[in-house]
Amino acid sequence: MARCLVTGGAGFIGSHLTERLLELGHEVIVLDNLSTGRRANLSHLEGHAKLTVRTGSITDPVLLAETTVGIDVIYHLAAAVGVKLVADDPVRTIETNIYPTEVLLRSAAQAKQRVFLASTSEVYGKNPKERWTEEEDLHFGPTTRPRWAYGCSKAIDEFLALAYHRKFDLPVVIGRFFNVVGPRQVGHYGMVIPRFVEQALNGGPIVVYDDGEQVRCFAHVREVVDAIIRLVDSPTAQGGVFNIGSDAPVSIRGLAAEIIKRIDPKISIEFLPYHDAYGEDFEDVRRRVPDISKLERTIHYKPSMTLGEILDDIIRWKRAQRQSD
Ligand code: UDP
Numbered sequence: 001m002a003r004c005l006v007t008g009g010a011g012f013i014g015s016h017l018t019e020r021l022l023e024l025g026h027e028v029i030v031l032d033n034l035s036t037g038r039r040a041n042l043s044h045l046e047g048h049a050k051l052t053v054r055t056g057s058i059t060d061p062v063l064l065a066e067t068t069v070g071i072d073v074i075y076h077l078a079a080a081v082g083v084k085l086v087a088d089d090p091v092r093t094i095e096t097n098i099y100p101t102e103v104l105l106r107s108a109a110q111a112k113q114r115v116f117l118a119s120t121s122e123v124y125g126k127n128p129k130e131r132w133t134e135e136e137d138l139h140f141g142p143t144t145r146p147r148w149a150y151g152c153s154k155a156i157d158e159f160l161a162l163a164y165h166r167k168f169d170l171p172v173v174i175g176r177f178f179n180v181v182g183p184r185q186v187g188h189y190g191m192v193i194p195r196f197v198e199q200a201l202n203g204g205p206i207v208v209y210d211d212g213e214q215v216r217c218f219a220h221v222r223e224v225v226d227a228i229i230r231l232v233d234s235p236t237a238q239g240g241v242f243n244i245g246s247d248a249p250v251s252i253r254g255l256a257a258e259i260i261k262r263i264d265p266k267i268s269i270e271f272l273p274y275h276d277a278y279g280e281d282f283e284d285v286r287r288r289v290p291d292i293s294k295l296e297r298t299i300h301y302k303p304s305m306t307l308g309e310i311l312d313d314i315i316r317w318k319r320a321q322r323q324s325d
Contacts, residue, residue, distance in 0.1 A: 003027045005071045007058050007104070008078030010037030012185045013118070013177070016221045017075055017228060018042065022050055024229070031067050033057040036081060041184050058100040068107055073232060076104055077118040080150070082189025087278055090146040097153035102160055109168040116232050117161045121178040121245070122151035126285050133291040134176070134241045145281050158241065165239040173231045173238060178245025178290045181310060182221035183317035190278075192252065193218065193311070196259045197318050204267035206260065209277045212253030212269070215287040219246040220310045223303035230299040237298050243290035246303050258311055 004021050008014040009030030014037065021028050027050045030042065034055060045051055056063045058078045068074065078100070080086060080093040101117070108115045124132050125139035125148065138155055140148040164170040187195035199206045227244050231237045250258070253269070260267045274282050296302045 001025050001027065002072040003029070003070060004073045004075060005029045005031060005068060006075045006077060007031045008037060008076075008118075010034055010039060010041050010053070011077060011081075012041070012182075013180055013221055013224065014075075014077045015041035015184060016182070017077070017225045018051070019045060020222075020225045020229065022048055026050070028052070029054065029067060029071065031056060031058065031063070032078065036085065036189060058104070059096060061103055064100065064103055065107065068104070068111065068113070071111075071113055073114045073116070074104065074108055075116045075118075075228065075232070076101065079118065079154070082191065084188075084190030084278065086150040087146050087282060090149040093149050094153050097150070098156055101157045105160055105164045105170060105172070108172075109164050109170040112171075114232060115161070115170065115172040116228055117157060117172055117174045119154045119158055119174050119176045119241075120151065121176050121243070121288055121290065123155045123158065123176060124288070125151055126283070128287075130287070131247070131289045131291045132243065134243060134294055141283050145283050147283055162239070162241075171238045174241040175228055175231060175244045176241065176290075177224065178243060178288065179216045179218045180221050180224045180245065181218045181314065183314060185221070192216075192255065193314060194318070196256055197263075197315055200259050200263040200267050201318060201322065203264070204260075205270040206256045206267060207270050207272050208252055208256050209272055210274050210284065212251060212256065212271065213286075214252050214284060215249045215289065216252065216255075217246040217249050217289055218255075218307060218310055219244070219303040220305045220313065223305060227295060227299065227301060227303065230301055231295075234299055240294075240298070242295045242298070243292050244295060244303075245290050245292065246305075247290055247292050248307065249287075249289045250307055255307070258307060259315075262311055262315055
């Protein structure tokens with residue numbers, strides 16, 4: 001059994017990862033500043049003998065140094081996330097996502113700790129290819145558009161992690177998440193599924209940005225978490241970059257239709273231009289579909305839940321949550 005540190009462990013993906021690691025019998029220390037993470041995400045695990053939750057920021061180097069002592073595996077998920085938050089606060093994005101990662105990687109290399117670095121499909125930017133392998137070029141827009149600060153900050157994290165792997169043999173695995181969804185995800189930071197489900201449960205309309213022909217692939221957080229743990233446990237994954245997610249594409253208009261079908265066929269769709277949703281400087285990514293064959297080859301596993309199954313699970317959770325509020 002390992003002693004694991006999950007930075008961002010009170011966040012959406014982090015809390016599912018924490019839960020799964022505890023189920024597997026590991027000890028887990030969560031470090032989270034509860035900015036986008038929420039204590040409620042871990043409330044069902046409160047009092048668990050193998051869980052310690054520390055409230056504080058990864059931008060505090062003393063706290064970070066203290067928290068990493070005696071750890072075997074670091075899952076580094078703490079970051080400024082969400083297109084809306086990142087567009088609204090690029091300074092916080094850059095400060096949270098770059099320097100603390102460097103501090104963490106350096107100390108992990110010295111202490112010989114294994115690391116999982118959470119990255120994002122945003123690093124591909126607006127690469128026009130149909131499907132992205134991990135070797136694809138990164139196509140960022142201009143620095144005057146704050147959206148690209150997020151992908152760029154994570155790309156720097158990846159460069160750092162790979163450099164520490166080459167130079168100091170740091171056992172690190174990088175995972176690029178593609179639209180991870182599921183229970184506990186909230187809509188305030190812009191994520192589309194919780195927003196659409198909430199709008200539909202309120203009787204509509206569902207607000208689709210632009211023409212709704214933009215394409216995404218949605219993966220259930222439970223399957224993503226299993227992939228993360230297998231990657232960290234796989235010796236051949238060390239030093240590698242992996243797309244993690246589903247490779248089944250759907251348009252945002254198609255997604256809205258699936259949700260409407262499940263909740264109430266009378267709900268209407270409204271279309272809102274990007275500049276009204278995110279402000280003048282915003283640029284969206286039209287299509288985002290991963291090639292996940294490297295993940296499959298390496299860990300013999302890939303997320304396989306259908307969009308329908310994923311939506312059913314989220315709607316069930318959301319209904320239960322609204323009843324208990
Ligand atoms: N989107 C939308 N309505 C919303 C929120 C998002 O139509 O209320 C669109 C958004 O423009 C994007 C897609 O849904 O094209 C996915 O958005 P999200 O922020 O969830 O993920 P990302 O853009 O990072 O892939």
